[in-house]
Amino acid sequence: MKKSLPFLFLLIMLAGCNSHEAGDTNTKKATKPEWAIVVHGGAGNIKVNKLTAKRKKALQEKLSEALAAGAAILQNNGQALDAVETTIRVLENSPLFNAGKGAVFNSEGVNELDASIMDGLTLNAGAVANVTTIKNPISAARKVMEVSPHVMLIKEGAERFAQEQGLEIVDPSWFYTKRRWESLQKAKERERNKLKNQTKKSGTVGCVALDKNGNIAAGTSTGGMTNKKYGRVGDSPIIGAGTYADNSCCGISATGHGEFFIRNVVAYDIAARVKYNNETIQTAANYVINNKLKALNANGGVIVLDKNGNITMPFNTSAMFRGYQYPGKKPKVFIFHDDEEKNGE
Numbered sequence: 001m002k003k004s005l006p007f008l009f010l011l012i013m014l015a016g017c018n019s020h021e022a023g024d025t026n027t028k029k030a031t032k033p034e035w036a037i038v039v040h041g042g043a044g045n046i047k048v049n050k051l052t053a054k055r056k057k058a059l060q061e062k063l064s065e066a067l068a069a070g071a072a073i074l075q076n077n078g079q080a081l082d083a084v085e086t087t088i089r090v091l092e093n094s095p096l097f098n099a100g101k102g103a104v105f106n107s108e109g110v111n112e113l114d115a116s117i118m119d120g121l122t123l124n125a126g127a128v129a130n131v132t133t134i135k136n137p138i139s140a141a142r143k144v145m146e147v148s149p150h151v152m153l154i155k156e157g158a159e160r161f162a163q164e165q166g167l168e169i170v171d172p173s174w175f176y177t178k179r180r181w182e183s184l185q186k187a188k189e190r191e192r193n194k195l196k197n198q199t200k201k202s203g204t205v206g207c208v209a210l211d212k213n214g215n216i217a218a219g220t221s222t223g224g225m226t227n228k229k230y231g232r233v234g235d236s237p238i239i240g241a242g243t244y245a246d247n248s249c250c251g252i253s254a255t256g257h258g259e260f261f262i263r264n265v266v267a268y269d270i271a272a273r274v275k276y277n278n279e280t281i282q283t284a285a286n287y288v289i290n291n292k293l294k295a296l297n298a299n300g301g302v303i304v305l306d307k308n309g310n311i312t313m314p315f316n317t318s319a320m321f322r323g324y325q326y327p328g329k330k331p332k333v334f335i336f337h338d339d340e341e342k343n344g345e
């Protein structure tokens, strides 16, 4: 008996390690919640003292508002897909994020937007890329998924389709913001001076939700990267790179240097590790972001939500705007690495 006690203790410790990993980039639920929602507003190398208190507050409030909008749908027995679309629309309509209204400019001074959405129940997916007139690209991605037999529509074709579907079409100038225009001018100046392009800008948005029926949905929306070449498409509208959802394991939305996320099939790699290797989402996502991508000097992060309502949000930059909400709880939002230790559950 005496001998078996330490052994029992060791077993409990090991079991605990498996199911209750914790740390500054993840959170675990002991029991499966009725629903869950997680959001990101982009990852980047932002210095703590460079983010003004006013901007920080505005970002936190908008992320909380977006989470609450999605959470209300889930609480009222709504679908994960509706929660994801609604949450992302809130962020697309804000000039604070690099998606919709706040999108960055490409090298020709045009806002070219990309978005995708995936349904974890059916593995159906939809995406739009390189669109310049669709006010809410995430809604166009959803229409592509639900109304067309295709997965991705681009440019004028996507715009014509969105209009036919009754989505709001705006003049490209609607996406102009002074802040993003100035970022483009700075990027051009760096280019002229042959300086390395800075990849500290952030703001892509994404959301993953788990509804009361156990369905998972994921979506991502972005303006891409400042000064990107005209016609460039990043990972955000690529299913398996920037977005993935499968009810049998988890949902993922990514943000970061898209070319690396495409080459490493980031979202699907994480889902496959969980599905076929039985890794926890923490182990899988942490490996991909902090080992695999970091070794390539690729900046970014992901939000992941599994079928049991567990959430992980690793990133290899100094900041990632992010947050989550569970039933009966207020939205929790974070920016820097140690924010979860300070403000987490």
Ligand code: ASP
Residues within 6 Å of the ligand: 042, 043, 201, 202, 203, 204, 222, 223, 224, 225, 233, 234, 235, 236, 254, 255, 256, 257, 258, 259
């Ligand atoms: N992943 C996006 C892209 O490469 C940018 C970002 O998330 O910051 O288009």
